[in-house]
Amino acid sequence: MSTLILFLPPTLPGPSTTYSYTLTANGHIAIRHDSAPAALLPEPTRPGGEVVAVVPARALSWQRVQLPPGLPIGPGHQTPRLRLALEGLLEDRVLDDAAQLHFALQPGAAGDGAVWVAVCDRAWLRENLQALEAAGRRVTRVVPEFAPGPTDSGGPELCALGTPEEPYLVITGQGAELGVTVMPLTPMALTLVRLGALGSGGTPVTDEQQPPLVLRAEPSVAALAERTLGQRVALHTASQRALDAARSDWDLAQFDLASSGSTRALRKAGTTLSALLNAPQWRAARWGAAVLVVAHIVGLNAWAWQERQALADKQASVRGMLTQTFPQVKVVVDAPVQMERELALLRQAAGGVSARDLEPMLAAAGAALPDGRMPTSIEYTPGELRLRGLDMNSDEEAALLARLQTSGYQARPEDGSLLLRTEGNP
Template identity: 60%
Template sequence: MSTLVLTLPLGSPEPAAEYGYTLTADGHTATRHASAPAALLPDPGRAGETVAVVPAHALSWQRVTLPQGALSQAPRLRAILEGLLEERLLDDPALLHFALQPGASNGTPAWVAVCDRAWLRGALQALEAAGRPVDRVVPEAAPGPTASGQVECTVLGTPEDALAVLCGHGPHQAVAVLPLASAPALLPPAGGDADPAPVRAEPAVAALAERVLGRPVQIQTASQRMLDAARGDWDLAQFDLASSGRTRALRKLGSAANAFLRAPQWRAARWALGLAVAVQVVGLNAWAWQERQALAAKQAGVRGALTQTFAHVKVVVDAPVQMERELAQLRQAAGSMAPRDLEPLMAAAAGALPASRMPAQIEYASGELRLRGMALAPEELTALNQALAAQGFSARMQDEALLVRAEGQP
């Protein structure tokens, strides 16, 4: 499953506006990256995902503590956020879009992302009109702990307008966007025993960043930064911009499946799963082969017993049936009776039934004896079966008649 990650341009959306985009198959490596108008953006495919990245300088971050019960009042949650943030915002809250931190809980401080509502809605509608509806909206940089556990700095923009984006800044691990010239005061000093704070920069401003910050920087392209942002937990499409819960769940499931199938960090797990499946398949095949061999040996034994006992039988089709038929012929030739014949059935029933019980009607068919007019109580039927079992017979009531048959008979 492919993922199209694109950066939303600032300003009012126009048909000719360029979107920087990255196409990826595993969420970590770019297969293609460039910029194009919305109508010319590549198609991630029917099962693909489109992720929009909101630039860091288009967002502000506010920290709030939700009152008890706020999260259970989903229709009123935005109004609650407006009330909490009203005095902190310069603009009218009705003109702003809010997005609550993933995993937020009542009574615990949480981050709220704030941006221009009309701009974000217009950008998403322009993409939808161009046939590229957005599945998730993520921030370019988000507050919270960083991978290094330190303040991380990313320098981006142009030499004339270079910006420093600090992540994990301060006691609350906030995001700060400020001019590059102001960044050195907020970064820990270079040198010393501690590992230096990671600093990354786009190629266009890498030399400037090294000169201003006085330390080496790692080159990071805009494409790599977009992929990092797309792997985050945030989704700014909340409240009036949110998709249905089912849609979000399906998208999240698809993203997780795609990450497991393609992401490098899951390679060992994929190999382990494949090896486990292969071992199971080999084991099942070996067990099935052993069972087939055992069954074939039993069938061969039955056929051998038939042909050895009755040497005139040359073709074996169904050994048990043929064996029963040959035995019946031997009994008939010797004048003996089988347990299913009428006489053995009547003798067994006469010996087991109470002397006071006489049937009103006797029927015999297909090796079964039916005695009508024999309404037995449950305890009498139990005693009858105990007596018949010693002779190899059984009895039960069926259709107001006592049915007597040889045991083992279907």
């Protein structure tokens, strides 16, 4: 699925606000990265594409809470009651008025354990989303730049961001709860991470227990990060962060910013289909499906060819029987009809009669008529006999039709007469 991924600015939107964006055709490779005002942002390149807004790490606060037991928290249960419960739990943890903040629960959150809650300024998020919608770029999903949870390396990962004048460090996979921490870029940050002091109660760990530390940095602060932290860092661009964020399961558009259930279902189906069509981990499955489809097409074509050959053989056999039995037939158009006609000619030449002739039809009608019933007139054409003037009740008529059916004739009342035809005669 084609996706436009854009970073929300740290301030309220205005006429001169620009958005850093990444455009991708498959969710894994960026085809364009730039900045532009909302009205000049590109559109997804394919029908059904989505617009994903990324909330910067410094705009979010992460809180770990234990919800009251029995409180439903699924996507269909984001009610004012749940909102009030979160306000009560977080009132003493946040600096701003809880009523002015936006809350979003972690994906798959359950009410029987601690859950992560993303917190940001509600007015800031809503106005940015409204500005994008007014510019024709309706956001279908809102994701965090960094989210709690296990990292690819299995240990804490550090990413240096910002500018040389205002650098900062984002630590993911930190502590026992695998949280997200934002702090200034200082030598002390690396020391605290190595000691396991952040998010784990300050309990130190040995070098053997500590997995290798992953350090990344934006190009603008890479050199500063290497000098400050004292080791080499890997470059990690904003475009790469945007792609990583868009692939997460998070959607911060909850409560009053939530999409409808059908929209969520369509978006999830589109994301799943995009992953199946483009994600590297599904490459083997895609090849297998393609091989299976090709094998079925080849098999169906082979089966159809065999059926056509069998039908052609049967038709050739019927034509051969006709020409061998009646050598005078030179051109075969409809073998069964031509064979029936030739047989009729032979019977006529030999003086024989068939079921279509007058005598057998009269004999069958006379044997089937009730006693005392005689027609007043008879009309005959080859294969068809019409008897007029028969006065029969419904029971007699039903018995007559049944007896004629047994004799191999079709019969039906028609315009006050009885019409007889041979079986198979239209």
